[in-house]
Amino acid sequence: MARFTDSISINVRAGKGGAGAVSFFREKYVPKGGPDGGDGGKGGDVYIEARNSYYNLSHYFKDRIYKAENGHTGMGKNRSGRNGADLVLKVPPGTEVYDEETGEIIFDLTVEGPAMLLASGGIGGKGNAFFKSPTNQTPRFAQPGMPGMEKRVRLNLKLIADVGLVGLPNAGKSTLLSKLTNAKPKIADYPFTTLIPNLGVVQRADGTSIRLADIPGIIEGAHRGLGLGLSFLQHIERVRVILFLIDVTADDPVYTLRLLRSELETYNKEMLERPSAVLLSKVDLVDEDEVLRIRALFDKERILAVSSISGLNLDELIVVIEEMME
Ligand SMILES: Nc1nc2c(ncn2[C@@H]2O[C@H](COP(=O)(O)OP(=O)(O)OP(=O)(O)O)[C@@H](O)[C@H]2O)c(=O)[nH]1
Ligand SMILES: [Mg+2]
Numbered sequence: 118m119a120r121f122t123d124s125i126s127i128n129v130r131a132g133k134g135g136a137g138a139v140s141f142f143r144e145k146y147v148p149k150g151g152p153d154g155g156d157g158g159k160g161g162d163v164y165i166e167a168r169n170s171y172y173n174l175s176h177y178f179k180d181r182i183y184k185a186e187n188g189h190t191g192m193g194k195n196r197s198g199r200n201g202a203d204l205v206l207k208v209p210p211g212t213e214v215y216d217e218e219t220g221e222i223i224f225d226l227t228v229e230g231p232a233m234l235l236a237s238g239g240i241g242g243k244g245n246a247f248f249k250s251p252t253n254q255t256p257r258f259a260q261p262g263m264p265g266m267e268k269r270v271r272l273n274l275k276l277i278a279d280v281g282l283v284g285l286p287n288a289g290k291s292t293l294l295s296k297l298t299n300a301k302p303k304i305a306d307y308p309f310t311t312l313i314p315n316l317g318v319v320q321r322a323d324g325t326s327i328r329l330a331d332i333p334g335i336i337e338g339a340h341r342g343l344g345l346g347l348s349f350l351q352h353i354e355r356v357r358v359i360l361f362l363i364d365v366t367a368d369d370p371v372y373t374l375r376l377l378r379s380e381l382e383t384y385n386k387e388m389l390e391r392p393s394a395v396l397l398s399k400v401d402l403v404d405e406d407e408v409l410r411i412r413a414l415f416d417k418e419r420i421l422a423v424s425s426i427s428g429l430n431l432d433e434l435i436v437v438i439e440e441m442m443e
């Protein structure tokens with residue numbers, strides 16, 4: 118699986134304008150032709166565009182220069198040079214584009230949309246035909262093309278997910294993501310298997326989709342930097358629904374929920390106002406009575422017992438998510 122890259126700086130350079138041509142009309146038996154050097158073509162522009170088919174920034178290389186084509190040189194017989202081709206950088210929705218020099222945000226590409234102009238190409242130079250005048254019938258010069266704009270930009274991806282999976286390490290978040298979506302995250306029986314967020318998509322029959330984000334595990338004190346800290350919560354800051362995944366075999370499931378909530382609250386209070394549900398995970402490991410006993414410990418919670426191994430209630434879960442999204 119491609120590595121999830123959430124922030125990267127690259128350089129973009131628009132194309133240079135093509136030079137104008139110096140040329141004179143030549144024909145047999147015509148001794149002195151006039152100037153006929155055409156103009157240079159415009160350099161290509163660099164655009165940036167959010168596309169739903171992209172999920173991360175891993176197709177870009179750090180510090181690399183991404184260039185649009187230069188304009189072509191003008192030619193004799195008043196022919197203009199061809200314009201340089203534009204370059205369109207494609208990024209996932211949720212990408213913020215910063216000017217690295219000023220630190221200012223240039224675009225916040227939250228949804229798939231039209232290509233935005235990042236750097237414009239230089240205009241082409243005028244050919245010598247342009248400079249013909251009563252005082253200079255045979256100009257022997259043409260303009261060079263203008264340079265293209267150059268910029269250093271930082272792309273910062275905040276995953277745009279509908280649903281965020283929150284839980285202690287090892288709760289089974291990545292396993293659940295792999296069962297519900299096309300994502301293939303790393304899964305293992307030790308804590309902090311997930312180091313970088315994963316995004317998966319549930320395709321629905323009506324053509325729409327639900328995006329789920331699986332993030333690293335949170336432990337008590339994460340807001341003080343324990344474990345992997347909380348900075349990755351930026352990826353689920355904008356989700357509409359939060360699922361708290363709690364291992365049914367955990368020592369104190371109710372306390373676990375409380376600590377997850379309080380860590381989220383320290384990061385961003387508003388996150389607790391989103392619709393949420395508790396998922397008791399790995400219920401294949403205990404008998405039904407135990408599941409019932411643990412469910413009863415929670416009051417006033419939307420709660421569902423699931424198993425990624427047996428598949429118990431996974432279809433039901435999608436229905437619950439849809440209800441909460443409305
Ligand atoms: N029996 C059982 N085991 C499960 C289930 N879901 C996950 N596991 C196991 O639990 C362990 C942890 O699963 P992960 O999906 O990596 O857990 P995680 O919450 O993503 O963990 P971190 O990325 O470390 O935070 C793995 O050994 C899984 O095979 C389940 O429904 N039933
Ligand atoms: Mg994981």
